[in-house]
Amino acid sequence: MSFLSGENMTGGYGAADILHDCTIAVEKGEIAVIVGPNGAGKSTAMKAVFGMLSIHTGRVVLDGTDISGLSPQDRVKAGMGFVPQTNNVFTSLTVQENLEMGAYIRTDDFSETMERVFELFPILKEKRNQQAGELSGGQRQQVAVGRALMTQPKVLMLDEPTAGVSPIVMDELFDNIIEVAKTGIAILMVEQNARQALNIADKGYVLVQGRNRFTDTGEALLANPEVRKSFLGG
Amino acid sequence: MRIHRNVLLFAGMFGLLAIVGFGQSWSVALTIFNLCLISSVMALGVNIQWGYAGLFNVGIMGFAALGGVAAVLVSKPPVTEAWSAGAAGIGLAIISLGVTIAATIYARRKLTGRRRSLVSFAIIVAGFFITRGIFDPSVSAIEAIEPAKTGYLGGLGLPVIVSWAVGGLFAAGAAWLVGKIALGLRSDYLAIATLGISEIIIAVLKNEDWLTRGVKNVAGLDRPVPREIELQNTDWFISLADTLGTNVISFSSIFVKLSYSVLFAVVLLAIMWLSEKALKSPWGRMMRAIRDNRDAAEAMGKDVTRRHLQVFILGSAVVGIAGAMLTTLDGQFTPGTYNPLRYTFLIWVMVIVGGSGNNWGSVLGGFLIWFVWIEAEPVGAWLMDVVTSGMSEGNGLRDHLLKSAPHMRLMVMGMILLLVLRFSPRGLIPEKGGR
Amino acid sequence: MTDILNALILFANFVLVPATAYGAQLALGALGVTLVFGILRFSNFAHGDTMAFGTMVTILVTWWFQSMGVSIHPLPTALLALPFGILATVGMLLATDRLVYRFYRKVKAAPIVFVMSSVGVMFVMNGIVRFIIGPDDQRFADGERFIIKARDFKAATGMAEGLTIKVSQALTLGIAVIVVIALFWFLQRTRTGKSMRAFSDNEDLALLSGISPERVVMITWIIAAALATIAGTLYGLDKSFKPFTYFQLLLPIFAAAIVGGIGNPLGAIAGGFVVAFSEVTITYAYKKFLRYLLPENLEPDSLVQLLSTDYKFAVSFVILVMVLLIRPTGIFKGKVL
Structure with missing residues (x-):
């Protein structure tokens, strides 16, 4: 039994199903990556795990409890953090205020968590009083991840965190994500840059048309000639 | 099935008017009827904007007043x-x-x-x-x-009926100006801009004495129908009254009102016919497509702002025509009497209650709401009388309630709008095909 | 030299002081409109009548206090009644939200439906106010009327021109400053205030962060009610209370909110003063002012009034139009409507 798992999920937005019997799972301290061609239902699978789309078959289990019936907000309270692909920071709020808003549901003292985030992303400490909208793309992603970390989640989900950033920034972000995983958080992310993502992944899921096509360790997938040919461009 | 229901609704409306005719007097019934006709034209104009294109015009009053000015400028002798x-x-x-x-x-x-x-x-x-x-x-x-x-x-000294067209042109001109500025931005802006322009139009009409005599009013406008007194001295009319066996004086009043009714009805039917034609044409289908999914229409290469400007001008022109008709019926132009409750808000209630997007609905709404508006006054006063009957003469609360009765009308109309918008947004006669 | 001084005093007396007070009133009104827009994302046409409603309750309570002989002389009794007016207005707005707007939020109705229902609310409120207090002018200012009287000023300075500062004007400015500071402190420093800004900035992310939209909306209405009642009462103290005037205030208030950049509180304040000063300077007759400044042979014989006071709404409108044409986001870059 994995720490977080979406099991046999089938569902979609309207009448037509996008996901078909799709299973995704991740352990504590592990990085799981969902890759696949455009329109494979990668983001949809993640949103299903987070409860932003209804599944009529299958279930989502977190730490042994079935959370299929919870709303996204309640899943946040249950220990899941989510970083959307776009519009993932409050642009008119300062970096520090963004982090404070991330901790909105917490009633205890969260200054220690904020320090932890600042340790992880030192540049944010420097720019704590700047508006998030004024930051560069990579820094914004750091704010977005930091915001999600403020609830001290047990699982962090990232929807294409490296979309639209330069290769250098991408490497930096992946380093950050590894750091986060080392703290014992389970990380589930959807990635367009499949090769680089699988490089850091403990587990990889290749989805095609809403179905699991390959599931293996990141290393194994990178070595699999079929995966290389069809999904990694040779 | 639906046609059947609509016929019933209209029959019911005429039944209400007939009750007034038998109960109060036919003269009163005709007065209400005439204003019903004008209200329907105005409601049609607003429906063209709101129902066809989803444009929210909060300045109907201003466009109606421009029609009124046209009546003065066209018909008064220079x-x-x-x-x-x-x-x-x-x-x-x-x-x-x-x-x-x-x-x-x-x-x-x-x-x-x-x-x-x-x-x-x-x-x-x-x-x-x-x-x-x-x-x-x-x-x-x-x-x-x-x-x-x-x-x-003064004016041009032309027949007042010409002013109906001119009123439409005036309103269209103002609409062009407002539309040019406010369309293409977020929908709220058109609402705010129309509210502003209507306040300004009224301010101009009240203060530019050289143009409209301002609050001194212009009375004795030319009439498109004969005067009662002329009729009473005309041989054929006297003999007609004789054959019908009615009193010449009261018959002359009814005859004049009926003549107005015919004129207004002709205009209403003509605009109705054109609107229905337009709605069913490719142009009308495109308008509704834009209204229902602006982004998709834009992606298909439709110039949404331009279409909106077109429809906004057309609708305002119809309101202007109705405004000119109204001033013609009144026989005088009184800028001081334009107020947004009567000239903007009431029309909105008509369109929403009748059924936005459906021309027949707007006409029915025009009839029904005007009828209710007029009849609510005696009913309201009567109701207050009943409510206060237990209180002694000279009781402060009683006096206050009696004096405030007219304001109840406003509240009731506001309630009707909110209730219909919430619980029956498609109105009495829903748009065909529906949204 | 004295001529120049006299001209300045004249200008201060008829333009500077009244426009400052009026600007503060508009700013408070525009703040309410801008907050509602920022959170609920529609232009609230009922705001003018909300001001009228709040002021009406304040007036009724003022009269009640006066009848009991309660007073805080030299300040107007209305200040004592103001909290009651605010409370009643809060109740009123929360009720309208519950009965009208909440449903449309739930079904995610188009913005224009909100605007339209706010017009419906406007007329209902208008009806209630007229029903209760009547459509006529009401005066409810009591206490000391002037801080500086023109006559005393003349006697003290020996100038030909006098300067009048009314208590209501000073109160307006003082209260507006306090309210604005409190509001900004709330928005910038408190957790709830920050959550409102976050919600206004990015609704989806706010939901994801566990910010409750219903709570944010409720607080917005409470603040809007307080701002509207304060603005309305101050306007009423300064001029007089008449329901229709409050309805008409809607246009300058919208203009102020949009000029400053709608959704931006700082912009609403700047916009209030821009509109007020434009209105007053453009409708002021400069004849006497110029007579002090110009040599005798150049003295004007007309009023030298750029626009008659009847057209003061045109000023708001023209400002509005210019902003729409040149810079739709307003001075302070609010949201594009």
């Missing part, structure tokens, strides 16, 4: 002395204003940066003072001529 005293000056002032605007636009196109702002500001200031310098003396000259009787330029 005041020749005033013309010779100041018309040239007014004309020159208008030209000067035009030149100022043209020069400003030219400067804004040709220059950039700080120079642009400075030059356009200088042009506006200079233009303003030159225009005022020509305008003010002319206005004083015009207003000095028999201020108690005229004191304005």
